[in-house]
Amino acid sequence: MTLIETILSVGFVAQALRVTVPYALAALGGTLAERAGVVSLALEGMLLFGAFTATLGSALGGPALGALCGIVGGLLVAAVYELIVVRWRADQVVCAIAINLLVLGLTRTLLVLVWGSASSSPRVPGLGSTGTWAFVAAAAVLALALSELVRRTPWGLRLRAAGERPDALASLGVDVERVRWGAVLASGALAGLGGAWLALDVGGFSDAMSSGRGYIALAAVVSGKWRPLGATAACLLFGVAGALELNLQAEATSLPRELVQMLPYVVTLIAVSSVARGARAPSALGQPLG
Amino acid sequence: MTATGAVGVAVASAPAAALELCGIDVRYGARFANRGVSLRVEPGTVHAVVGENGAGKSTLLGVAYGEVRAAAGRLVVHGREAALVGHTPARAIALGLGMVHQHFMLVPTLTVVENVILGREPRRGPLVDFSRAEAELATLAAAHGLALDPRALVETLSVGERQRVEIAKVLFRGAEVLLFDEPTAVLGPSEVGAFLRALRGLAERGKTVVLVTHKLDEVAAVADAVTVLRHGERVVSYAQGSVPAPEMIARAIIGREPPPPLMPPPVRDRGAPVLTARGLISGSSLLGVDLELRAGEILGLAGVEGNGQAELVLALARLSACAGEIVRAPGALGHIPADRHRHGLVADFTLAENLTLGRQRELSGRVTMDRARVLTHARELLARFDVRPGEPDLPVRALSGGNQQKLVVARELSRPGLTVLLCAHPTRGVDLAAADTIRRALVEARAAGVGVLLISSDLGELRALSDRIAVLVRGRIVATLARDAATEEALGALMTAARESQEPSA
Numbered sequence: 043m044t045l046i047e048t049i050l051s052v053g054f055v056a057q058a059l060r061v062t063v064p065y066a067l068a069a070l071g072g073t074l075a076e077r078a079g080v081v082s083l084a085l086e087g088m089l090l091f092g093a094f095t096a097t098l099g100s101a102l103g104g105p106a107l108g109a110l111c112g113i114v115g116g117l118l119v120a121a122v123y124e125l126i127v128v129r130w131r132a133d134q135v136v137c138a139i140a141i142n143l144l145v146l147g148l149t150r151t152l153l154v155l156v157w158g159s160a161s162s163s164p165r166v167p168g169l170g171s172t173g174t175w176a177f178v179a180a181a182a183v184l185a186l187a188l189s190e191l192v193r194r195t196p197w198g199l200r201l202r203a204a205g206e207r208p209d210a211l212a213s214l215g216v217d218v219e220r221v222r223w224g225a226v227l228a229s230g231a232l233a234g235l236g237g238a239w240l241a242l243d244v245g246g247f248s249d250a251m252s253s254g255r256g257y258i259a260l261a262a263v264v265s266g267k268w269r270p271l272g273a274t275a276a277c278l279l280f281g282v283a284g285a286l287e288l289n290l291q292a293e294a295t296s297l298p299r300e301l302v303q304m305l306p307y308v309v310t311l312i313a314v315s316s317v318a319r320g321a322r323a324p325s326a327l328g329q330p331l332g
Numbered sequence: 333m334t335a336t337g338a339v340g341v342a343v344a345s346a347p348a349a350a351l352e353l354c355g356i357d358v359r360y361g362a363r364f365a366n367r368g369v370s371l372r373v374e375p376g377t378v379h380a381v382v383g384e385n386g387a388g389k390s391t392l393l394g395v396a397y398g399e400v401r402a403a404a405g406r407l408v409v410h411g412r413e414a415a416l417v418g419h420t421p422a423r424a425i426a427l428g429l430g431m432v433h434q435h436f437m438l439v440p441t442l443t444v445v446e447n448v449i450l451g452r453e454p455r456r457g458p459l460v461d462f463s464r465a466e467a468e469l470a471t472l473a474a475a476h477g478l479a480l481d482p483r484a485l486v487e488t489l490s491v492g493e494r495q496r497v498e499i500a501k502v503l504f505r506g507a508e509v510l511l512f513d514e515p516t517a518v519l520g521p522s523e524v525g526a527f528l529r530a531l532r533g534l535a536e537r538g539k540t541v542v543l544v545t546h547k548l549d550e551v552a553a554v555a556d557a558v559t560v561l562r563h564g565e566r567v568v569s570y571a572q573g574s575v576p577a578p579e580m581i582a583r584a585i586i587g588r589e590p591p592p593p594l595m596p597p598p599v600r601d602r603g604a605p606v607l608t609a610r611g612l613i614s615g616s617s618l619l620g621v622d623l624e625l626r627a628g629e630i631l632g633l634a635g636v637e638g639n640g641q642a643e644l645v646l647a648l649a650r651l652s653a654c655a656g657e658i659v660r661a662p663g664a665l666g667h668i669p670a671d672r673h674r675h676g677l678v679a680d681f682t683l684a685e686n687l688t689l690g691r692q693r694e695l696s697g698r699v700t701m702d703r704a705r706v707l708t709h710a711r712e713l714l715a716r717f718d719v720r721p722g723e724p725d726l727p728v729r730a731l732s733g734g735n736q737q738k739l740v741v742a743r744e745l746s747r748p749g750l751t752v753l754l755c756a757h758p759t760r761g762v763d764l765a766a767a768d769t770i771r772r773a774l775v776e777a778r779a780a781g782v783g784v785l786l787i788s789s790d791l792g793e794l795r796a797l798s799d800r801i802a803v804l805v806r807g808r809i810v811a812t813l814a815r816d817a818a819t820e821e822a823l824g825a826l827m828t829a830a831r832e833s834q835e836p837s838a
Contacts, residue, residue, distance in 0.1 A: 194459045194462075199450060200450065202439070203439045206439045206440065206442070209437060210436075210437035210450075211439075213421055213437045214451035214501075215420065215423075215424075215451055216422075322441075325440075
């Protein structure tokens with residue numbers, strides 16, 4: 043099969059979609075939080091912790107419970123993050139990085155405590171094909187629903203105002219802190235679900251398995267110009283690049299393996315520096331409330 | 333009604349006042365921003381609250397609207413007592429109060445209708461009912477004569493239009509009492525008239541208006557009653573029907589005889605050119621400007637805002653790129669920018685640090701800055717320009733807008749070897765006494781041989797100070813008049829000529 047035939051095959055599309063899912067879920071969450079004015083660098087930690095709790099849940103009660111536990115895990119990280127940055131108004135970038143490092147260490151410790159391994163958990167029940175397509179469908183529905191939510195609901199309107207002019211929103215008697223709380227919690231739930239996919243797709247947890255997907259998701263938020271559908275489209279692009287990378291690796295091409303592995307990241311860089319060049323971030327992004 | 337209302341507050345008197353504040357105390361550390369201030373506003377009237385910068389006017393409005401916490405005092409709205417403890421904007425809105433802030437509280441990336449309904453969105457199921465919102469806005473806009481395109485993005489609107497969005501916002505929330513914090517500070521002269529008519533219209537339709545301002549001509553034009561604040565305390569209240577002449581209010585505001593209006597005679601013999609510009613072109617805002625500024629003169633620049641004034645000053649100060657030729661005599665250039673926050677001050681630096689900017693070398697020892705000299709230098713300027721509070725170690729953001737402006741003026745005018753001074757709206761947002769100080773300083777600079785380029789939207793100020801007045805229309809200087817020839821009519825005709833279709837007015 044030539045490369046073109048590969049790309050046009052059903053299998054490749056399915057593969058691309060599967061790669062896209064965790065990025066898309068995390069990026070949708072990131073879009074909400076950033077539109078409300080909170081930097082979403084902590085997506086990485088939310089993904090990783092979601093993956094861990096999902097593995098735990100699946101080991102105890104199967105993949106459905108695993109998915110639910112993934113959401114709870116993401117929510118927990120989001121709750122800690124927002125307590126520090128929304129309530130206590132600490133610097134968002136610094137805190138997010140601290141949280142990501144904390145989750146990395148915490149999951150490593152828990153891995154040893156729970157399963158006695160430094161590298162990975164034993165196999166747990168995975169998604170199976172029904173579960174896989176349920177996830178893909180859920181991500182698609184969520185993308186459409188959140189797009190409508192941001193554009194057409196009262197909460198979406200307040201969300202957009204909170205990220206642009208929080209002082210204006212507050213002067214109208216709206217509790218900006220609450221709007222931001224809601225947005226960050228939602229981003230935690232979505233990224234946690236993305237983390238659950240990571241773990242359940244391969245049927246187990248391994249150390250640092252989010253491997254930078256949270257940061258790529260944030261790049262998708264920017265490339266998608268802070269719109270849910272735009273971010274999802276950017277994730278699809280990364281998904282295609284990721285699937286291409288897997289195929290190129292499988293085929294014994296003459297290209298060096300390391301170069302092929304760089305592909306998704308190169309695509310990210312190009313996307314952020316070209317598509318997103320004219321995009322304008324929410325004006326109050328990263329600013330703690332006065 | 334009593335002849336002058338400078339009496340105790342009649343709480344129990346009927347009919348109920350629309351808004352009553354009694355014995356308001358607001359403290360920032362040891363300093364009182366408001367001390368025992370009382371205000372009684374009758375329904376259906378326009379009540380002006382006047383005073384110098386930092387007199388506590390905005391603070392008082394903030395207390396009523398729940399944005400500033402009062403240490404003591406009472407709030408009564410339409411005869412109903414409202415708790416000041418835990419008072420918030422949400423509660424103020426529920427009580428029928430609405431506030432139009434001096435710095436607009438609008439989300440520029442949202443549309444007009446989205447800004448208007450924000451926080452009180454009409455719903456259809458889980459979604460915002462935009463068609464109903466637009467219909468309600470249209471009804472309200474028609475009733476109050478507020479011409480607005482509901483779907484326009486706020487960032488594309490002129491200042492006057494933004495002001496109308498703010499008013500629509502407040503009315504949409506069903507406000508009966510509208511609080512305006514220096515609403516005309518941001519408006520051009522042509523927009524002020526329309527705005528004041530809108531205020532009168534609101535009062536005629538039964539709304540109550542509280543207008544914080546320091547412009548006495550506005551007070552004379554629209555106010556039914558006036559309350560004067562000075563240094564955080566109420567000096568006097570004039571009830572409806574007993575508002576005296578502006579001169580008397582001015583005396584109450586500054587606590588002594590106001591300075592006589594400044595009108596230095598125009599200079600006869602101007603010096604050599606200190607700043608010459610030929611064929612300045614910048615984007616679509618400057619389309620070939622020729623200008624010659626000479627030593628020892630004040631050259632006024634008139635024009636409706638948005639015709640290139642701001643761009644011209646930035647180009648002359650070499651803060652923006654432009655094509656053409658600029659020749660400047662040796663010596664220092666002073667620049668009092670239109671946007672003091674962006675080009676004039678570092679808000680988080682102290683007063684002393686801001687006064688030192690650009691003169692670090694001169695005020696330094698061998699390696700580090702000489703703190704003693706920095707402080708002496710700062711104290712001297714703070715005293716000379718009466719910046720209040722004149723604490724050199726205070727951050728600039730702690731100052732009121734007028735005092736920040738005085739700080740910029742103080743620094744720029746004190747540059748050694750000053751030959752050219754570019755000044756944009758030097759007295760905007762500044763009270764009577766401070767404006768007088770600043771104008772005198774400009775005239776002194778002229779006498780010292782500095783060439784001063786003065787941009788002002790206040791034609792009275794331009795005509796009082798300028799030796800010549802150039803008129804800028806659509807990026808070109810269309811005429812330069814000697815002061816005697818520059819009557820208000822002549823300037824007005826030149827400024828508005830050939831720009832009928834610029835902005836549809838309400």
